[in-house]
Amino acid sequence: MTQRVELATVMDRLAVDALVTDYAVAVDDGDWEAYQGLFTSDGRADYRSAGGVEGDARKVAAWLAESLRLFSMRQHLIVNRRVRFGTLDQDTGDTARVQADYINPMRLADDGTASTSTSTAPDFVCGGRYAFTLLRTDDGWRLREVVVQEKWRRLPDPRPAPVIN
Numbered sequence: 001m002t003q004r005v006e007l008a009t010v011m012d013r014l015a016v017d018a019l020v021t022d023y024a025v026a027v028d029d030g031d032w033e034a035y036q037g038l039f040t041s042d043g044r045a046d047y048r049s050a051g052g053v054e055g056d057a058r059k060v061a062a063w064l065a066e067s068l069r070l071f072s073m074r075q076h077l078i079v080n081r082r083v084r085f086g087t088l089d090q091d092t093g094d095t096a097r098v099q100a101d102y103i104n105p106m107r108l109a110d111d112g113t114a115s116t117s118t119s120t121a122p123d124f125v126c127g128g129r130y131a132f133t134l135l136r137t138d139d140g141w142r143l144r145e146v147v148v149q150e151k152w153r154r155l156p157d158p159r160p161a162p163v164i165n
Contacts, residue, residue, distance in 0.1 A: 012085065035064070043145065081099075095136070101128070102128060103126075128148060
């Protein structure tokens with residue numbers, strides 16, 4: 001492998017990593033325009049394993065916007081990223097797959113909206129694995145598909161917290 005090829009591979013890995021990070025930040029910040037901009041024109045996402053929907057980026061962004069407004073704080077932590085280039089059929093070096101684990105703590109808003117940043121409501125935490133399929137476009141790397149495989153979740157304890165005097 002030449003130094004030029006190795007440098008190009010490193011640059012692609014950095015760009016792919018940045019795209020996955022941009023995905024997490026867009027969801028956590030509720031920036032649905034940015035979220036949609038991360039996808040190819042035919043990009044899709046599948047959140048069915050987490051009780052969500054599957055569809056094009058616009059449809060999924062609308063569902064996320066509605067569902068996640070219940071949380072005043074969201075913070076994806078995406079780790080153990082495995083990047084594989086050229087994994088799609090008849091690849092020309094412009095595709096990649098990323099498998100990455102996630103943990104996602106979220107704070108429930110007191111009033112059911114995300115306007116409360118000092119909520120004392122209990123946390124909702126879930127974890128699982130993402131499967132990202134990416135395509136290099138004229139605008140850089142974009143998501144062609146995101147599949148969420150939720151493996152676990154911890155729901156708020158419905159019992160009231162004990163009063164300590």
